[in-house]
Each structure stands twice: as C-alpha cells, then as structure tokens.
Amino acid sequence: MGPLETGIMQPQAYGDEHLSLDFEQRVVLLDNRRLTLTRKEYDLLSLLVQYAGQIVPRDALLMQVWGYSPEIRTRTLDVHVRRLRKKLGAYADQYIETIFGIGYRFQPFHAPRYFQQALERPALAISA
Amino acid sequence: MGPLETGIMQPQAYGDEHLSLDFEQRVVLLDNRRLTLTRKEYDLLSLLVQYAGQIVPRDALLMQVWGYSPEIRTRTLDVHVRRLRKKLGAYADQYIETIFGIGYRFQPFHAPRYFQQALERPALAISA
DNA sequence: CCGCTTTTTACAAAGTTTTTACAACATCCC
DNA sequence: GGGATGTTGTAAAAACTTTGTAAAAAGCGG
Numbered sequence: 001m002g003p004l005e006t007g008i009m010q011p012q013a014y015g016d017e018h019l020s021l022d023f024e025q026r027v028v029l030l031d032n033r034r035l036t037l038t039r040k041e042y043d044l045l046s047l048l049v050q051y052a053g054q055i056v057p058r059d060a061l062l063m064q065v066w067g068y069s070p071e072i073r074t075r076t077l078d079v080h081v082r083r084l085r086k087k088l089g090a091y092a093d094q095y096i097e098t099i100f101g102i103g104y105r106f107q108p109f110h111a112p113r114y115f116q117q118a119l120e121r122p123a124l125a126i127s128a
Numbered sequence: 129m130g131p132l133e134t135g136i137m138q139p140q141a142y143g144d145e146h147l148s149l150d151f152e153q154r155v156v157l158l159d160n161r162r163l164t165l166t167r168k169e170y171d172l173l174s175l176l177v178q179y180a181g182q183i184v185p186r187d188a189l190l191m192q193v194w195g196y197s198p199e200i201r202t203r204t205l206d207v208h209v210r211r212l213r214k215k216l217g218a219y220a221d222q223y224i225e226t227i228f229g230i231g232y233r234f235q236p237f238h239a240p241r242y243f244q245q246a247l248e249r250p251a252l253a254i255s256a
Numbered sequence: 257c258c259g260c261t262t263t264t265t266a267c268a269a270a271g272t273t274t275t276t277a278c279a280a281c282a283t284c285c286c
Numbered sequence: 287g288g289g290a291t292g293t294t295g296t297a298a299a300a301a302c303t304t305t306g307t308a309a310a311a312a313g314c315g316g
Contacts, residue, residue, distance in 0.1 A: 024251050025182060025183060025251070026183065026230075038228070038229075038271080038272055038273080039228070039229045039230065039272080039273095040272080040273070041272095074274070074275080075274080075275070075276085075294090076273065076274050076275080078293090078294060078295070078296090079273080079274075079275090079295095079296085080273085080274095081294090081295090082294095082295065082296065082297095098293095098294070098295090100281090100282060100283080100293070100294075101282085101283085101292085101293065101294095166260085166261055166262080167261080167262095168261080168262070169261095202263075202264080203263080203264070203265080203305090204262070204263050204264080206304090206305060206306070206307090207262080207263075207264090207306090207307085208262085208263095209305090209306090210305095210306065210307065210308095226304095226305070226306090228270090228271060228272075228303095228304070228305075229271090229272080229303080229304065229305095
C-alpha cells in the first residue's frame with residue numbers, strides 16, 4: 001500500500017540552508033557535500049527530520065527505528081545520536097536538540113527556537 | 129503488452145565514455161570491445177543501468193532478475209555482482225557501488241558523486 | 257555426456273550496531 | 287547550595303551482520 005492508497009502524502013525531500021535529505025534516494029547533503037550515513041543513522045535522522053520542529057520521544061524513536069518496545073533498556077539510541085551529530089559537524093547541536101528526559105528534536109537551520117510548529121505531521125505522542 | 133501500450137517509454141540504449149548497452153540487441157561494449165556476458169549477468173547489469181544513479185535494493189534485484197521473493201536467502205546476487213565487476217575491469221567499482229545493507233547502484237562514468245538525479249525512472253521501492 | 261552457466265558453500269574481510277564503563281550533566285528535594 | 291538520583295555524552299570494545307571471494311556442486315541445453 002503506497003502513499004496514494006494510504007492518503008498520507010509525505011514530502012519526498014527536506015532542505016534548508018545547509019542540509020538536505022532526499023527521502024527517495026536516501027541521500028543527505030551537508031553544505032553540498034554528500035554525507036555518508038549508515039542505515040540506522042539515516043533512519044534516525046530521517047525520522048527526526050520528518051518531525052522537524054517537534055519533539056520525538058525516545059520511546060518513539062526506539063520503536064520506529066529499532067522496533068524496540070519501551071521496556072527494553074539500551075543505549076544504542078544515544079550512541080547513534082552522537083555519531084549523527086559528529087557527522088553533522090559544526091551544526092550538530094543546532095540541528096539535534098536533546099530534550100532531557102524525553103527525547104530529541106530536529107530543528108531546521110534558522111528555526112526560531114521558540115514558538116514554532118506548523119505544517120508538521122501529527123506528533124508521535126509525547127510521553128511525558 | 130509493450131512499452132507503447134504501457135505508456136512507459138524506455139531508452140533503448142545507454143552509453144557513456146567507456147560503456148554502452150544496447151537493450152534491443154543485448155550487446156554491451158566496454159571501451160569499444162564487446163563484453164561477453166551470460167544471460168543473468170546481462171539481466172543484472174541491464175537492470176542496474178536502467179536505474180542508473182539510483183539505488184536498487186537487493187530485494188528488487190532478486191525479484192526482477194531471479195523472481196525470488198524477499199524471504200529467500202541466497203548469495204547468487206553477490207556472486208553475479210562479483211563476476212560483473214570482474215568483467216568491467218578497472219572501472220568496476222566506479223560503475224557498481226555497494227550500498228551496504230540495502231543494495232547496489234550503477235553510476236554513469238563521470239557521474240558527480242553528489243547532487244544527482246534527473247531523467248530517471250521512478251525508484252524501485254527502497255526498503256527502508 | 258560435455259561444456260557452460262548458475263547456485264551453493266565456506267570462509268575471509270569489511271562494515272555496522274550494540275554494549276559496556278565511566279564521565280558529565282540535569283533535576284529534585286532537603 | 288549540595289548531595290542523591292537518574293539521564294545523557296563519550297570512547298572503546300565486543301558482537302553481529304553483510305558483502306567479497308574462491309571453489310565445489312548442481313543445473314541445463316546441446
């Protein structure tokens with residue numbers, strides 16, 4: 001069942017001043033250079049970007065990317081976030097915010113830090 | 129039902145600086161010398177070339193070339209890729225990229241590694 | 257049966273993911 | 287503020303998965 005059948009139409013790309021993602025080709029460009037991400041790294045970034053501006057809870061990330069249910073204890077998410085940030089270089093902390101005790105949030109490059117959300121997809125349930 | 133009936137028009141040939149394929153005659157030339165490929169080798173190369181610049185997932189290759197469904201475990205694809213690369217000689221790794229955990233991608237000879245796609249056919253579903 | 261092609265097998269190499277251990281940091285409560 | 291507690295950051299090791307490779311086995315068409 002494809003996007004047409006589901007009625008859910010997702011943008012097939014994301015782009016801001018420094019970063020772009022092509023969700024079809026799984027290609028990520030940072031300042032026009034291609035970022036080589038592993039599968040999980042890409043899946044994680046991609047998910048965060050698709051919820052840009054919104055907090056995505058750890059549990060949701062672990063469920064969507066790893067298929068883990070909430071009771072599983074693992075640090076692999078943290079490690080993946082770290083590696084992602086490393087690859088995002090100088091912009092890392094600007095792009096990927098830690099929401100202590102809850103999860104992470106991807107912010108588009110020039111996003112005003114406060115007062116923001118529109119055009120977004122419905123939240124992935126913010127536990128807490 | 130042929131290309132005209134389906135409405136999908138495919139180019140009947142591919143060519144770049146070193147390699148050319150005639151999809152009608154199933155003839156492959158590498159630096160103007162004819163490459164002798166077996167049937168499966170040709171089918172595989174041909175499919176990859178038709179999606180030049182795009183990732184073709186293993187599952188898609190196994191389905192299109194072998195008619196295998198995703199649950200079948202086989203290494204025959206890897207072996208065929210290897211033999212293809214061997215026959216492509218020095219250009220092998222330039223032409224056929226491995227996308228770890230996902231599949232393979234054929235890149236036209238001077239393809240800019242970044243920032244590329246146009247005139248392509250729709251992707252063969254990238255198993256996310 | 258013969259020659260060629262295709263697939264499997266077994267092992268090596270490469271790459272990826274997860275865990276572990278500890279440090280740093282945030283939050284809560286007194 | 288300051289300690290207790292829990293969470294996240296970080297580096298490195300360990301575990302695991304995928305792909306490369308060579309050789310053998312199996313399949314196929316004359």
